[in-house]
Amino acid sequence: MADSVAFEWLCRELEAATSLGQPEARGTVRITLREAGLKPATVTPEQVSVVLRRVLPGELGSLGVQDAESVCEGLATRTREIVASSVEAPEAMFDRLAG
Numbered sequence: 001m002a003d004s005v006a007f008e009w010l011c012r013e014l015e016a017a018t019s020l021g022q023p024e025a026r027g028t029v030r031i032t033l034r035e036a037g038l039k040p041a042t043v044t045p046e047q048v049s050v051v052l053r054r055v056l057p058g059e060l061g062s063l064g065v066q067d068a069e070s071v072c073e074g075l076a077t078r079t080r081e082i083v084a085s086s087v088e089a090p091e092a093m094f095d096r097l098a099g
Helices: 007-015 023-037 045-054 056-062 068-076 080-086 089-099
Strands: none
Touching: 007 023, 007 045, 007 068, 007 080, 007 089, 023 045, 023 056, 045 068, 045 080
């Protein structure tokens, strides 16, 4: 099963907002989701928002990420972007189905 759009969004945004590389960002998000009882394949934008506010700041702080609370709050306010990024344009859908 593939990872959810919400998981992919969070990993990408966390990597961009911190000094974590792709493997570190993805691993940190996986660990944090597991601690919250969630799975990367099924996590929703709403759950990502909660994890960003309640769980991830502590995890990032333990990794030495500066201003972890502020980084997470900034990302949490943008979780509506997840829904917008998951909407596929009709042309892209038809191209995918045709090829």
